Amino acid sequence: MRPFAHLYVHVPFCRHKCGYCDFNAYAGMDRLMEGYQEALELELERARDRLPFAPLRTVYFGGGTPSLLPAELAARMLAHVRATFEVELNAEITLEANPASTDAAKLDSWREGGVNRLSLGVQGFDPRALAVLERRSDGRQAEQAERAARAAGFDNLSLDLIYAVPYQTTSSWLETVHRALALEPEHVSCYCLGFEEGTLLHRRRERGLVPEVDPDLAWEQLDAADRVLADSGFERYEVSSWARAGRRSQHNSAYWACRPVYGAGAGAHSYATDGDRAWRWWNVARPREYMAAARAAREEADREELGARQADAERLMLGLRTRAGLEPPAGFETEIGELEQLGLLERLDLRVRPTRRGLDLHNQVALAVL
């Protein structure tokens, strides 16, 4: 099995479950935090003993809301990872933070624990958009968090924004992008709002309480953001990701390149390869059940082995999310040829990569290769 050089740690706690969120996140379970950390430690140590690990090149603390952990608990979590695994000297260590739960004390403890990249879940600045998203933070908090992070010494910040929010106009969205740029982030993710099945927002739309967003308007907002970001020196290197030179997310790039990633914590997914075989497995999703399972060394909920063709198709589908593309696996010549004809893909030496249209229509690329 190819050694893991990338680690994801899931922190499932949230202050509030936002209406659009379909992640494995829970509000009102804060009292489980300590027990959860114990379970994480059991899982991580077992993984280290059982599976091959290379020195970690990236670690990503995602959620949920990792910034919700009290400073001491966060310090314990970070210290434990560093004590358990060898971590490369210049490894990218990212932590997701909600501006509303970010303060100087926490920032110091993260910094001390080795975090060198923050991903701030800003989502927007327009109060109306934030209200539709049920984000209980405002633009001012985002600005404060950014200042505090800079003061604490963070020099690699990413901001998450959401477009195609019902009622939001393109000009309001552009103002959001400009306010985000004023914070001088190194990285920006712009996500198109999805109405995922099972979310409150989805149900509200089904009941006609929230309007559909015209897909052409969504594209207009994406296009407008891309122009502004490009003018400010950002490159769109993935469907939803923009970075300044040298500031791409190393951890996310590992997913898109189908490199092995170990995922720890409730509902976390792992991906492993061995020659042309590949597996995914994932943990029990609910925090309490995960904790009990981890104590019994049975946190894995299920797994699947990917056939060679399926693994190749996934590699192609994920690699084509990035502007750099990939050297395509053999056996997809027809599909790639058709997508090339449609102007969604282009060839560059041995590589194939999405065009701008191919990035905007990535689903169509994925549908063709799957």
Next chain:
Amino acid sequence: MPQELTRNFCIIAHIDHGKSTLADRLLERTGSVSKRDMVDQVLDTLDLERERGITIKLQAVQMHYTGSDGRTYELNLIDTPGHVDFSYEVSRSLAACEGAILVVDAAQGIEAQTLATLYQAVEAGLVLVPVVNKIDLDAAQPELVAQEIAEVTGLDVSKVIFASAKQGVGTEEILEAVIREVPPPSGEPDRPLRALIFDSHYDSYRGVIVYVRVVDGEIRPRARVRMMNTGKVHEVDEVGWFTPRMRAGDRLGTGDVGYFTAAIKNVTDARVGDTVTLYDRPADKALPGYRAVKPMVFAGIFPTDSDLYPELKEALEKFQLNDAALVFEPENSGALGFGYRCGFLGLLHMEIVQERLEREFGLDLITTAPTVQYNVYLKQGGMVEVDNPSMLPEATAIERIEEPYARATVVTPASYVGPMMELCQERRGSFRNLEHQVGERVLLEYDLPLGEIIHDFYDQLKSRSRGYASLDYEVTGFRTGDLVKLDVLVSGQPVDALSMIVDRAKAAAQGRRLVERLKEIIPRQMFEVPLQAAIGGKVIARETISAMKKDVLAKCYGGDVTRKRKLLERQKEGKRRMKRVGSVEIPQEAFMAVLSLR
């Protein structure tokens, strides 16, 4: 059973007026079916029938009933389909009876279809037993409906029986009226066999089960019989009755209703209306009324997945074993590939065939919009029958086109006469007659092109009369029309499966509506798709489906890959159900869009 104690009858009723429920009550009361075995509505055996509450397939049941006169009678109830598509079959089962129970809903009154069947029954010399059903309903007006029945049938109003089949009220009276009023079968036991085939169905073990009414003579096992119209000869294996299960006997005598089997491989060898006689001692004349079944409505049926063409062929062949009215021949469409051009008795028949092919054979099908058969007279002389718009010869080669016409009867509450007449006029109808009936109801008669009737006419009739009007029609012949072919071009390519033959005066408007509808139905593609409607190469309407600009799953990280892949796989499954024409993916509904144009 002596002939004089036999009664052969059927039930005439409009859909939902309670025919099946009444049949159930009769079976129960005569002990033919025990209460325990009683599935509601025993006579309707196909799932589809039960689901929709309509009768498609004919059945016959033998019952025994001891009347108040102390004698035990043999009652043969012959079920009739309750839909205008099957009017020929109805006429044949009427011909197998001496009497008919006329069932009319106490709240609805007589509907157009009932009236049409009723007239057929009177013409066939049947004695009527009139019943007003559903008298338990709040909205019931039994006296008014009884009066209406009396006026229409010329019977005395005192003969009308009030019943509620649902509650079992009136069952006894109906049975008594049947043995009292309906005459026993006449017919000569000593004459050469003449038996009327009024239905058949295919059984994979025994071959075709032929439903017959013996008019003269008798049938016994091992007799060699000849079908007088098709000329086929068979040796009888078994004769018997439906009780309602099949029960073998030693003979079917004069006046009897039952079945025989004779290792017949295909229902087309035992056609409804044909006369069975003995090979060695044939009758000199067949029974009157035989008609070769002629399909009226045609449509292409194609497998969504072209590789499944052989499966479709096999399914159609199997289906035809049991459905002599279905005809089909291979069709090769530029747009849809290989499939079959199928002929049906009518729209319902078409829907039934399609649904059962999908349900029973697990096929995903694309059915093109139904069309009628046109007689196209050519300038160079000669006539071709065209049942597929894409096969219409060049306009310059055509001298004239004739289209089938039907005499349509609409029964409507007086308050909807206006909208009904308007509808008939819109559909190029020519007015024939208007009659006021009892209870503020009006009977309208129009001559309408059949092609207009099969396009959404019935739905419009129902929606413009809030469901109150009813329709019956009978195809009467052909008339010359001013017709043109309307073509549809998708991305500049003509799509043969979307062509239609329309009235010239309405062609432009219909072309516009059609491309508008198609624009709504065809999903956006990765490129711009122009849609055009054209007549004789001249574009008369155009719409453009703009290219899809954005289609992304916003996030795709470790945890999401499996889930997102499944999401995409589901989406791909949906795409598979569409038909790729050139490079454009067209969903099934697009091919039916022409149906809901007006």
